[in-house]
Amino acid sequence: MNIRVENLNKNYKKKDSPDVKVLKNVNLEIISGQKIALTGPSGAGKSTLIHILGLMDRPTSGKVYIDDVDCFEGDDKYLCIMRKKNIGFVFQFHYLMPDFTVLENILLPVWGEKNIKFKQAQNILEKVGLLHWQDHFPNELSGGEQQRAALARALINNPQIIFADEPTGNLDRVTGCEIEKLLFESSSQTGSTLVLVTHNDDLASKTDKVIKMTDGKIV
Template sequence: MLLTISGLTKSYSTAEGPIAVLKGIDLHLQAGESVALTGESGSGKSTLLHLVGGLDQPDGGRIIVNDRDIATLADAERALYRRHEVGLVFQQFNLIPSLDVAANIAFHARLAGRQEPEWERQLVEKLGLTALLNRYPEQLSGGQQQRVAIARSLAVRAPLILADEPTGNLDEATGDAVLNLMLSLSGEAGSALLLVTHSMRLAGKLDRQIMLRAGRIGG
């Protein structure tokens, strides 16, 4: 089992008092598996993804990735975890403005010491980025930036890919094509994929669907 989550809880402080976002989540993901995380806005999907990605720490519970509980890691250890074991695709893209497309795609893999030019070339070609390699993020549309972010996340061949609405800035036809490519390319990389989406139609393309309702796994 690549990922095992048990009893995961998370609350945030507000002026009116603490708000419980996750209320005891249990979830597992096998190597090579694709799982869609669905649910209404505010159900805790993005919070869960941030916790699994080591971007935040839970209040309680365990997040076991490759037999290690990342919920207990210190900041420096979580940074190494994000560098080597996770590929992240979030709605904000988080591309580096001063780097062109080629350098953005290579950035994560280079940090992790796993840069593979031939694999990057395949990603660029299959995601339709060949003509954009010398451009900078500000010169790209939202959909183009999203495809660059997807290429960057896959370039490192991380065991776990976390994607938050990765097709949200694309039209339906392009979104379908990009998701199909993500599934194909993550499979080629041997990565497991945990993907947040509001679309049950897109969720149906993945191996399993898990629904969050008010901070709990629903039916």
């Protein structure tokens, strides 16, 4: 899926002080299937941007088109359906549910659907090397394994766009490389668009395009 961003602005209201302008007139275009690295110093607005592109937050002004559909014209229910159907998100911290097993966590995005995708979830778990942990709880897994489980959860719906916000920021180099490799492979296999926030230059150099942000702007 293509993503097109036009004149995107995001302000945060801060108590007793002027609004903080976090995104300043951002324009960009990502072509279907591209792998993009989003880089820039801390506080540049990277997470803010991909949360909006991932339809988890609304901009103050501006447009986000996904395959030419003006997403934020839709209500929250529409955004939720769009997200569920098309978008996989991997956070810096895994956000697995501690009281659910690994398999149940992977199935959470599709919970309540008629034919629960057990087999598909197990296939994905096998791909990320965690099938043997499927009935265990997240706190029984290492940091890298937890992040691999979070990656599996993001992939359960075969998303056409994968966003990953420093998915390896909390991992050692070797484990981080494994996760990045999995992300790359998954997006290549399915032809999905990948937008990855990373501080890893080595990784960024392997993507189709590097987008650099500073102070809320693309540079």
